[in-house]
Amino acid sequence: MSLLIKDESPEKLIGEDGKRLDGRDLNELRSIKMEVGVIPNADGSAYIEWGGNKIYAAVYGPREVHPRHDARPDRGILRTFYRMTTYSVSERKRPAPGRREKEISLVIKNAIEPVLFLELYPDSAVEVYIEVISADGGTRCACTTVAILALVDAGIPMRGLITAVAAGKVDGKLIIDCSGDEDKSGEADLPCAITWYNNQISLLQFDGIMDLEEFDRSLDLIMEALEKIHKLQEEALKKRYIDVRNNLKNYKPEVVPTSNIEEKIDLNNQKNQNGGDQTE
Amino acid sequence: MEIEDIEEIDNVQMKDKEIVIPGEVLSEDLTNFTPGRGTTKQGKKIISLFVGLKVIRKNYINVIPLRGIYTPTEGDKVIGVIIDKNPVKWTLDINARNCGILKPSNTVERTQKFKKGKPDRVRETTEKFNVGDVLIVKITQADRLHRPELTTQGKYLGKRNSGKLIEIPPPKIPRIIGRKGSMINLLKNMTNCNIFVTQNGRIWIQGDNFEHEMLLIDTIHKIETEAHTSGLTDRIKEFIINEKIKRGIN
Amino acid sequence: MSLSKILVSTERKYILNNLKRDKRIDGRDLYQYRDIKIDNNIVKAAEGSAEVHLGKTCVITGVKYELGPPFPDMPDKGVYTVMAELIPMSWGAFEGGPPDERAIELARLIDRPIRSAKTIQNDMLCLIPNKLVYIIFIDVYSINYSGNLIDSGAISALTALVSSKIPTAKIVDKEKAEFEWDGGYFNTKKLLKNLPISVTFGKIDDVVFVDPNLTEELVMDGRITYAFDDDGNLVSLQKGGLATFSIDEIKSLARKAKELGDKLRKDLDLWQYQNLKNK
Numbered sequence: 062m063s064l065l066i067k068d069e070s071p072e073k074l075i076g077e078d079g080k081r082l083d084g085r086d087l088n089e090l091r092s093i094k095m096e097v098g099v100i101p102n103a104d105g106s107a108y109i110e111w112g113g114n115k116i117y118a119a120v121y122g123p124r125e126v127h128p129r130h131d132a133r134p135d136r137g138i139l140r141t142f143y144r145m146t147t148y149s150v151s152e153r154k155r156p157a158p159g160r161r162e163k164e165i166s167l168v169i170k171n172a173i174e175p176v177l178f179l180e181l182y183p184d185s186a187v188e189v190y191i192e193v194i195s196a197d198g199g200t201r202c203a204c205t206t207v208a209i210l211a212l213v214d215a216g217i218p219m220r221g222l223i224t225a226v227a228a229g230k231v232d233g234k235l236i237i238d239c240s241g242d243e244d245k246s247g248e249a250d251l252p253c254a255i256t257w258y259n260n261q262i263s264l265l266q267f268d269g270i271m272d273l274e275e276f277d278r279s280l281d282l283i284m285e286a287l288e289k290i291h292k293l294q295e296e297a298l299k300k301r302y303i304d305v306r307n308n309l310k311n312y313k314p315e316v317v318p319t320s321n322i323e324e325k326i327d328l329n330n331q332k333n334q335n336g337g338d339q340t341e
Numbered sequence: 342m343e344i345e346d347i348e349e350i351d352n353v354q355m356k357d358k359e360i361v362i363p364g365e366v367l368s369e370d371l372t373n374f375t376p377g378r379g380t381t382k383q384g385k386k387i388i389s390l391f392v393g394l395k396v397i398r399k400n401y402i403n404v405i406p407l408r409g410i411y412t413p414t415e416g417d418k419v420i421g422v423i424i425d426k427n428p429v430k431w432t433l434d435i436n437a438r439n440c441g442i443l444k445p446s447n448t449v450e451r452t453q454k455f456k457k458g459k460p461d462r463v464r465e466t467t468e469k470f471n472v473g474d475v476l477i478v479k480i481t482q483a484d485r486l487h488r489p490e491l492t493t494q495g496k497y498l499g500k501r502n503s504g505k506l507i508e509i510p511p512p513k514i515p516r517i518i519g520r521k522g523s524m525i526n527l528l529k530n531m532t533n534c535n536i537f538v539t540q541n542g543r544i545w546i547q548g549d550n551f552e553h554e555m556l557l558i559d560t561i562h563k564i565e566t567e568a569h570t571s572g573l574t575d576r577i578k579e580f581i582i583n584e585k586i587k588r589g590i591n
Numbered sequence: 592m593s594l595s596k597i598l599v600s601t602e603r604k605y606i607l608n609n610l611k612r613d614k615r616i617d618g619r620d621l622y623q624y625r626d627i628k629i630d631n632n633i634v635k636a637a638e639g640s641a642e643v644h645l646g647k648t649c650v651i652t653g654v655k656y657e658l659g660p661p662f663p664d665m666p667d668k669g670v671y672t673v674m675a676e677l678i679p680m681s682w683g684a685f686e687g688g689p690p691d692e693r694a695i696e697l698a699r700l701i702d703r704p705i706r707s708a709k710t711i712q713n714d715m716l717c718l719i720p721n722k723l724v725y726i727i728f729i730d731v732y733s734i735n736y737s738g739n740l741i742d743s744g745a746i747s748a749l750t751a752l753v754s755s756k757i758p759t760a761k762i763v764d765k766e767k768a769e770f771e772w773d774g775g776y777f778n779t780k781k782l783l784k785n786l787p788i789s790v791t792f793g794k795i796d797d798v799v800f801v802d803p804n805l806t807e808e809l810v811m812d813g814r815i816t817y818a819f820d821d822d823g824n825l826v827s828l829q830k831g832g833l834a835t836f837s838i839d840e841i842k843s844l845a846r847k848a849k850e851l852g853d854k855l856r857k858d859l860d861l862w863q864y865q866n867l868k869n870k
Contacts, residue, residue: 100735101647102595102682105408113635117734119680123410123438134486142687144678147730148637148653156674156730157689176364178390183485185438190680192732194651195634213363216409216512218390220383221364258364258383298362298392302407302569306357309570422597434597473600505605505616508595551614 074231074243081231083112083240090226090238090286095207095297097214105215107297109207112240113197118207120215123185137182141170143204145193165201166191172205172225172254172264178218187217198241199227205254205264206290213298222294225254225264226286228279230271235279237286251276253283257291357571358394360407365389367402379404393512394569407569411437411511411541413483418498420506420543421491423474426467433476436508436541439488443478445469447492475501475545477537497537504535504547507558511542513568517561524564524574531581532557552590556581595805596684603795603810610798616807617646621800622851627746631754631864639755641864643747646804647737649681652747653730654755658770661717661724669716671727673702675744682736700829701731701744704787704818707826711752712782718760723768725757738804741816745789746859753779753786754864779865787826788856789818790848794834799844801851815841817848821856 075081085091091112100106103119126132143166147154169191179187189211191204202225209223229239230249239247249269256263271279361367367387368374376387380402389395391406413419413435421433421441431443445467470476477498482490493499509517517538518525529536534548534557544561548554560581567573585591606616613621625646634640639654661670675698679685690698705711716725729751731744761773793803793811803811813834818827825845830836836844 100649100680101737102735103680104410115633117680121679121683124683125439142679146634146651146653146676146732147674147728148634148640148655151636153655153657153728156676181485182438188679190678192678192680192734194732195636197635213392214408216391216406216510218379219363220381220390221388222362258388295362295365299360302360302392305567306570309567309576422599424597471600473598473603475599475601501601503601503604506599506601551609551612555618 074246075234075236081236081240082242087234087236088282088285090289091240093290093293095210095293097210097297097301103211103215105211105213105217107207107210107214109203109210111199111203111206112238113195114193114200114203115195116191116193116200116203116207118189118191118204118211120187120189120211120217122187122215123182123217124188126184126186132184132186135180135183137179137185137187139170139174139177139179139187139189141166141173141189141191141208143169143191143193143201145196145200149193149196165204168201168264168266169205169208173208173212173223175263176209176219176221176223176256176258177212178220181218187212187215196241198239198244199252201225201264201266202227202252202254206294210294210297221256221258222291223254223256223263224287224291224294225252226283226290227252228283228286230269230275230279235275235282237282249275251279251283253280253287255284255287358396358405358569360392360569361389361395361404362392363388363390367395367404373400374402375400377401377403379406406512408510409512411435413437413439413441413480413489414540415480415483417480417540419478419480419539419541420537420545421476421478422506423470423472423476426470426472428467431467431470433478433491435478435480435489435491436511436543437489441478441480441489441491443476443491443493447481447490447494449494470500475504475506477501477539477545501545504545505554505558507544507546507561509542509544509561509565511540513565514538514540514542516564516568516573517544519574524577527574527578527581528557528560531578531585532560552588556584556588556590559584596682596809598809602806606807606810607795607798610795610800615800617804619802621798622847624742624802624851624855625804627743627855627859629746629750629859629864631750632866637751638757639751639753641747641750641754642734643743643750645737645739645743645746645802647735648739648743648805649734649737650740650743650747651732651734652744652751653732654751654757655728655730656757657726657728658718658723658760659726660722661720665713667714667717667720667724669711669713669725669727671705671711671713671716671729673698673705673729673731673748675701675731675733675740677733677736677740681733685733685736696831697740697744698731700741700789700816700827701729701748703829704745704789704820704827705729705748708785708787708818708820708824710749710783710785710787712784715777715782718762718770719765719768723770727757736805738806738808739791739802741791742789742802745787745818746861749786749861750864752783753861754866755779756866757782780862785820785822786856786861787818787820788852788859789816789827790852790855791816792844792848794832794836799840801847815844817845817852819849819852823849823853 094110096108099108105120205225228251229247231247249271254264389404393404393406421435425432433441435441478491532553537545628644630642637653677685677694757777759775760770763769813832
């Protein structure tokens, strides 16, 4: 029915010192942490912590399409499922996906699809499951940013990464990366995603009020922020492999080199043309 | 990954290969370089399509992917598991995006009689195998649009009644085999296990005892995580020796 | 990986042969749990939350509350419900859509020990009898399914409850059912009495083992879940799957489950996740 503590939005979202409620500058991003390969069952997966947002993304596929009539004979299809857990928002969300979740799923799908080479997988589906564990404003941008990492991890060929971020307007000032509070009581919200291979915008929504000059300036703010997030994405993708190497940096072989073993092995026995190898 | 790729990565003297991500510009010099596997031309640049290792051979720039699914290729031997059957065909999961189809006529043994032109009088039904059975099959036909056709006629092919099946990302399979089969021989000799490695990322193993099998599985997973590093064979050898001492097995 | 969702006949043979020699495919003993890792307070918006890793299995549970009318048969008691979602993200064979039989069975299996042991003191959750009570939602989500969601789900539900910060209310006007926050929170040490621990055994052929992992769960014939409260009383029991158990087996397993449950309770020490800010 109703909640005890009502959401008390503060009157001013930007303090006297020009800082935002969480102490950020107007053009400062929240802290972003990304990790790849977090769900062992999935073909590819990623996790993002973006301020108070905690989001998992998992990719399954390319695999056969069910129901079959959804399949397309000329190209693979991409399906995205943006879902929120019931406890991710302050008022408990109903378990069944609502209109908002379906719309955002579509928006994310349309943002991602242009960079994928789905024509290589006719008659198949690539499925991206995104689960918002904790939401704190700007989830659609965080989801787009993390979904592409999961797709890279699944080894789906693509032209390049996608990064998304939102700009907003609160107390008449333009800000980047709105938090939950700023989202709710702000005057405008402009989520935006870029496909890096051609520097074009593939996700763009806007609600609120802004004049055209402010709109131009927000896009500049967005571009600046996107570059920063893109760097973090690159690092997260490479980190997994570079860490393994760094751990081995200090490795010094204590055992005799392999050449001694190879003498023992009759190399003529090997037939690897087909990758098959058998000792029976 | 091909044998030459492994040689390049495995060469201890050489530096580790650069790890690249999709969209990363590999070269802007289109006169001297040509986009190879795992890359594409984007405007006047060569970019990577995968997260993988950048390998330059002659004037080709290739990217060896580190993740990805198996694409069925004609002539490949793969390990499949039957997931469905009806009176005329079996459907096998071969760890690719499509299931493979095995028809009873492709499972008939080529006996002496068969060769003389008289096929043995086996009724062509799908009673022979059941759902859940592990089969080593060869792909006889594969294209992008149809489900791959499989056969069990051939050396080493057929049903496996025992043993254990493990799965790793298919792009890492060449490292399990190693340069000229060096890694797989090392594993076989040091763990006394039978190993059958197939390109679709599956490995069938059978050893004389549980401890050896466990050691082998752990070793395979170590190779999987360190697939992109150099000097792997030496490290794996050391790992097995140390683990044997730790676990108290021969 | 696709192998994780299909039934492999050699796998069953392999697992069974080794089980008969007291060996598990992941190197555990027959009666050994995988490593358990618990994190709490992971969701800001939830009143309580917990992330539990049991080996590769990962479950995240959140506790939310609402105020609403009680059930007519319990006019002066708060309401609580457990929901479990087996989301398709966590395993290739789970399908989207409304919860299926498996998810509902899981939710009920997590719910039953909590209800039988009277864990939640639901008379504390009543504001105005017949009119206004707390409704507590315990929602369990599987993030990665790698076997034994029952035990991990139960632990995460309890941890989320223990760490929850549910605001207390005072009545302003009883007739109009007006109320406001009195600035405090429920002390979960008082709100919760008893933390029942579930122990699930799997059975293949005639071998029984605890805490099945994904491969074992796929090939096993059935399972049996016991739950014991703090005082060592049996509070819930469920046989699942097609396996059958003999009377002697059920009796001896009950004792084994109690022993394992006691050890788990001591090792996990769920009360440590209580938020200290609670009054």
